[in-house]
Amino acid sequence: MTNQMVVAIIIKLFFGFLAALTSLLLWSKTRDGAWLLMVLGVVFLYLETLLQILDSFGFILYxxxxxxxxxxxxxxxxxxxxxxxxxxxxxxxxxxxRFK
Structure with a gap:
């Protein structure tokens, strides 16, 4: 694995975590069903990143x-x-x- 790949993985993990965390905080403030679905989308994107990384290191067979x-x-x-x-x-x- 090259240094560029390691840096890309670290950046992807950092910003994915930041997006997942802020989306959860936003949803906890709004308690809206539409936002819950958006939060689930962000969390699944972050899970995809984690699974790809675990697969590239050989921990799982993704x-x-x-x-x-x-x-x-x-x-x-x-x-x-x-x-x-x-x-x-x-x-x-x-x-x-519906409200209009």
């Missing part, structure tokens, strides 16, 4: 579980955060439309 030669866990952790983001925005838009 890409070994396959279905029809498609790795299942990477697919889930790449799609689920954006599903939660989209669902959170949809809930927010529905709530805005």
């Amino acid at each position: 890409k070994k579980i396959e279905f029809s030669s498609i790795p299942i866990l990477p697919l889930i952790f790449e799609v689920v955060p954006f599903f939660f983001f989209a669902l959170g925005m949809f809930v927010f838009l529905l709530r805005i439309r």
Whole structure:
């Protein structure tokens, strides 16, 4: 592993942790369902980063579980955060439309 990869991993972990922490703090202040879905998206993105790092160091076999030669866990952790983001925005838009 090169120094550039180590620096990139450290930066990704730091800002991922910062995003997850601040999103949890924001949700605890608002207690809103739409924000909860956004927080879940951020947390899943951070979990994806952690799993990729653990896989690159050889601690877990992140890409070994396959279905029809498609790795299942990477697919889930790449799609689920954006599903939660989209669902959170949809809930927010529905709530805005309901009050007009």
